[in-house]
Amino acid sequence: MSGKLDRYQIPEVVDHLASNYVLGTLSKRVQARTDQLRHELDFSALNQRIAFWEQKMSPLIDKVPDLAPKDQTWQSIQARIAPQKTQERKPWYRLLDLRFYQWATACSLMLVALFSVVVLQQPSSPGALSYVAVLADENQAPQVVAATYGDTQMLMLDIIDLPDVGDGETLELWVTSKTDKQARSLGEIPSNVASFNRQLTTAEWRLIKDSDSLLITVEEAGGSPIGEPMGALISQGVCVRLSAWQEQV
Amino acid sequence: MSQINPQQLELWLAKSALGDQAAFKQLYDATASRLNGIAYRILNSIDSANEVLQEAFIQIWNKAGEYRSDLAEPMTWMASIVRYRAYDRVKFEKRRIEGSQVRADLEDFESLPDGAGQKPMFCEIGQQLEGCLAQLEHTQQHSILMAYYYGFSREEISAHFSTPVNTVKSWLRRGLVRLQQCLEN
Numbered sequence: 001m002s003g004k005l006d007r008y009q010i011p012e013v014v015d016h017l018a019s020n021y022v023l024g025t026l027s028k029r030v031q032a033r034t035d036q037l038r039h040e041l042d043f044s045a046l047n048q049r050i051a052f053w054e055q056k057m058s059p060l061i062d063k064v065p066d067l068a069p070k071d072q073t074w075q076s077i078q079a080r081i082a083p084q085k086t087q088e089r090k091p092w093y094r095l096l097d098l099r100f101y102q103w104a105t106a107c108s109l110m111l112v113a114l115f116s117v118v119v120l121q122q123p124s125s126p127g128a129l130s131y132v133a134v135l136a137d138e139n140q141a142p143q144v145v146a147a148t149y150g151d152t153q154m155l156m157l158d159i160i161d162l163p164d165v166g167d168g169e170t171l172e173l174w175v176t177s178k179t180d181k182q183a184r185s186l187g188e189i190p191s192n193v194a195s196f197n198r199q200l201t202t203a204e205w206r207l208i209k210d211s212d213s214l215l216i217t218v219e220e221a222g223g224s225p226i227g228e229p230m231g232a233l234i235s236q237g238v239c240v241r242l243s244a245w246q247e248q249v
Numbered sequence: 250m251s252q253i254n255p256q257q258l259e260l261w262l263a264k265s266a267l268g269d270q271a272a273f274k275q276l277y278d279a280t281a282s283r284l285n286g287i288a289y290r291i292l293n294s295i296d297s298a299n300e301v302l303q304e305a306f307i308q309i310w311n312k313a314g315e316y317r318s319d320l321a322e323p324m325t326w327m328a329s330i331v332r333y334r335a336y337d338r339v340k341f342e343k344r345r346i347e348g349s350q351v352r353a354d355l356e357d358f359e360s361l362p363d364g365a366g367q368k369p370m371f372c373e374i375g376q377q378l379e380g381c382l383a384q385l386e387h388t389q390q391h392s393i394l395m396a397y398y399y400g401f402s403r404e405e406i407s408a409h410f411s412t413p414v415n416t417v418k419s420w421l422r423r424g425l426v427r428l429q430q431c432l433e434n
Contacts, residue, residue, distance in 0.1 A: 019425040022329070023396040024336035025403050051320035056432045057397060058325040059378050061332075064398075066282035067289045073299045074277060077306045081270065190341050199300050 008037065008046065018049035022057060072199065076154050128242075133214045135237035143235045144189075146173075146214055153205045157189065157196045163234060165191065165218055172223050172231075174215040175207045175239070183215060183229050188222075211239040253279055258323035259316075266314035273310055280324065281306070284331045291335040291400040301338050305331045332400075339400040381431035389424030392417055 008014060020026045021034050037043040038050070128150055135144040145158040157173075165171055171191070174183040184207055190196055200208065216235040217224075224230045258279065264272030281302060288298035288305075308330055316326055382390050388410065395401040395409070403421065407414040 015429060016422070016425075019429065020421065023393065023421070023425075024332070024400055025396045025421060028340075048320065051317075054325050054329045055321050056378060058322070058328065060394070060397060061283075061287055061324075061328050064283070064286045064290050067286040067295075067298065069281045069285040069302055070295075070299050073281070073285075073303050074274070076303050077277070077310075078270075078274075080307055081273070081310050188341065197300070197304070199296060199303065201296060 008043065014046050014049050018046060019053050021050055022053040070199075072153065076152055076197075076199065079149065079152060079154075131208055131211070131239055131241050133211075133237040133239040135214055135216060135235040137235050144216065144237075146237075146239075148200075148208060151205075153200045153202070155186065155198045155200050155204075155208070157198070159189070159194055159196065162189070162216070168221050169218055169231075170221050170223065171216050171234070172219045172229070174217065174229055175204075176212045176215065177207065177210050178212045179210055181212070185223060185227060186214075188219075189216065208239070209241075213238045253283070253324055255322045255324065258327075259318055262309075262313050262316050262323055265310060266316070273313075276309075277306060280327060283324070284327060287328055287331050288335045290398060291332065291339055297338060298335075301331060301334045305334050308334070336400045340402065377432065381428050384431055385424050385427055386420075389420045389427070392420045393424050393428070396421070 008017075017026070017030070017034050017037075021031065026034060034046070037046050130148050130150055132145065132147045134142050135146065136142050142160050143162050144160060147156050147158075148154060149156070162171060171189040173186040173189055175186055176183045186200070186204060186207075187198060214237055215229060215233060217229040217233050218231040219229075220231070258276065261272045261276035261279070265276060284305065285298050285302045288301040289295065292298050292301065305327070309327055312330075316323065320326075321329075382393070385393070392406050392410075395406055396403075401409070403414050403417045407417045410417070
C-alpha cells in the first residue's frame, strides 16, 4: 500500500484528483479510489486540497436559485433520524438474508404475514409498515425487499443479492396493476448499493396501492425505451398490503 | 437570496452532532431551499432533487461531528455533500437536461468574460474566482462550469462540443491548473 500511496504524495497528482473530484469529472474507478483515500485512509493532504477547491468554487453556488423542498422531504428525513424507528426496520431484512436463503416465495410471504401480525400488535403510527414485497429469482432466492411505511410515499428497497449487469444495461423496477395487469416503471435501481430509497410521486403511490406484484428486469441504460418491460425478468414478488396500515386509511 | 449566517449554521451543526433534532430542523429550514436548488440545477427533476436532498441531510445528520470549520464554511461543506450525491445520481440516471434548456443555461456561461477588457456580467460570483475564470480560454472555462454546475461528465461535454473526450480532458486539466495558480496567488 505504501508504494501505491507514494504517487499520492506528489502535489500535482493530489491537486489533479482533488480538483476533478470537486468538479465530479473523475471516472468511477478513480472516484472510488479517491473516496477510499479520503475516508478509509484519512489522507489529510488530499482532504485539504478537496476542501480548498470546494471553498474556492463555492461562490458559484450562490448563483443558483433557491427551490423550496417538498414538505414530504423533511418528514422522510425525520422518520429516518428517529433512532427507535431505524432500529426497528433494519434487523428484519438482515435476518431474511441469512436465515431464509433460497426460500420459496410463498415462504417469504408467510414471513411477511408473520411480521404484519407483529405490526398489528403494536400501536398504529404513520411509520408502520404499509406495503411490502419480497422479490425473488427463479430459484426463489430472495433478492430485494421493497417496503413502504405509512403513507409517506417513500419506497425503500433493501438489496439482498442482485446480479451485476453489463455496461449499457440497468436494472429497472416495475409495478404491475391489479386492475389492468399492466406493468409500469418505478425507475432504475442503482448498482452496488445495499439499500435505496425513492420518493414516489402521487401517481406512483396510486400504483403501489393498486399493485399486484413488483418485478425487476434488465433493460438498456436509461430504462426501457418503450415504457414496458422488454428485457429478461430476473426477480419478482407479490406486493402485500398490511392490514395494520390498512385500518388507518 | 439571503446570506445564511455561517456561525449560526456551525452552531446548529455542532448541536446536530450531539443528536439535537430541533437544531437539525433549524439547520434544515435555513438551508434546504438553497441546497435543493443546487440539486435541481444538476438533476433537472424536482423529485430527484428532493430525493438527493433527503439523502444528503441524512448524511449531514450522521456526519455532523466530522464537520471542520477550519477547512470549510458550513454551507460549502453541506453543498458539497449535495453536489456529490447529485453527480452520482445524474450519472446513474443517465438523464440529461435537454437541448433548449442547455442552450438557455449556457447563455450564462457565454456572459463570462473571455479575457481582459470585457465587463463581466456574471458579477455575483466571488471576485477572485470570477477574475480567475475570466483568464481561462473559452473552452476550458465552459468545461469547468458545465461539470460543476450541471454535473456534465467528460463524455457529455465532449458530445456538447463535438470534440474527442481526450480534448475535453486536456481542457479540464489545463484549465484547472491555470485556475489553481490564479486562485493561490
